[in-house]
Amino acid sequence: MLDTSARLLRLLALLQARRSWAGSELASRLTVTERTVRRDIERLRSLGYPVDATSGVAGGYQLGAGARMPPLLLEDDEALAVTVALSTAVGSVVSGIDDAALRALVKLEQVLPTRLRRRVSALKEAITPLGRAGPVVDAALLATIAGACRDHEQLGFRYAAARTGTHQRQVQPQGLVHAAGRWYLVAWDLDRDDWRTFRVDRIKGNVELGTRFMPRSAPEGGIREYVSRSLAVEPYAEKARVLVHAPLEEVARQVSPAAALLEPIDDNRCLLLAGGSSLAGLALWLLHFGFEFQVLEPLGLVAEVRALHERIGRALSPAADK
DSSP states (O other): OOOHHHHHHHHHHHHHHSSOBOHHHHHHHHTSOHHHHHHHHHHHHHTTOOEEEEOSTTOEEEEOOOSSOOOOOOOHHHHHHHHHHHHHHTTOSEETOHHHHHHHHHHHHHHSOHHHHHHHHHHHHHOOOOOOOSOOEEHHHHHHHHHHHHHTEEEEEEEEETTTEEEEEEEEEEEEEEETTEEEEEEEETTTTEEEEEEGGGEEEEEEEEEEOOOOOOOTTHHHHHHHHHHHTTTOSEEEEEEESSOHHHHHTTSOTTTOEEEEEETTEEEEEEEESOHHHHHHHHHTSOSOEEEEEOHHHHHHHHHHHHHHHHHTSGGGGO
16 A cells, blocks of 8 residues: 555545546545545645545546646656647647746756657757748637537537538537647537537637536547548548548548548458549549558549540640641
């Protein structure tokens, strides 16, 4: 069993790792009795850590909000990840985060062990950001939306859609996805009674927090796949299904989720779903693809690829050299 000081640090780390813990779960993790957990919770409170407790079947303990943020307990890999993330956050596409990230980075680097400081320094020297990409969104807005996703609170906001103009929307938020330099909110739209994707930079003004809701199952495939489909397939008039003769992992390294949706078939093949404004444009994109492929549908795309093949063949024929 851990001694009291080590156990208190472990208890604090557990409380920071998850929103809420049942007393029995904490006792099991710490290999102590629930009575000992209650005593340790009181010790943390006496040291200034606000720990909230609720009774009943769904009750438990959670680290509350205090006057100051308690010190974080990070493993080596966590400290390394946070430091690199803060370094790249300076100059990010999130407005208002540059100065805060820089201040946090300075504080964290002051307490890093020497072994980690050398690793962080090597990583920072190797990383050269090219610059901002995509529209800038407000950090406070992202934090509010993320909190609503976590706490299952409805959101109300004015949204400037590309085609239909600005309208008030009431949604049940599911999660945030960052893709192609933009932030997207996946949410259940209460007025449309369906899942929708919202670009966060098109949310106008403040968002309003509403009542709590029972969480829904995520869209089929998860929110990442849903956003990929919303960006790469659904908006376009022409849609293609293509069999790619390469492992999904290899194809994914060259194809952005915003350009196509990939589905596994077996270890050596995957299915690619993509959209385009024209079949001719899709055919040209596929010929630049870099992998062997077979168009499954539509038949019009098969004809476009065949026509391009014939044009290229004529361009390379001996008669073309005369």
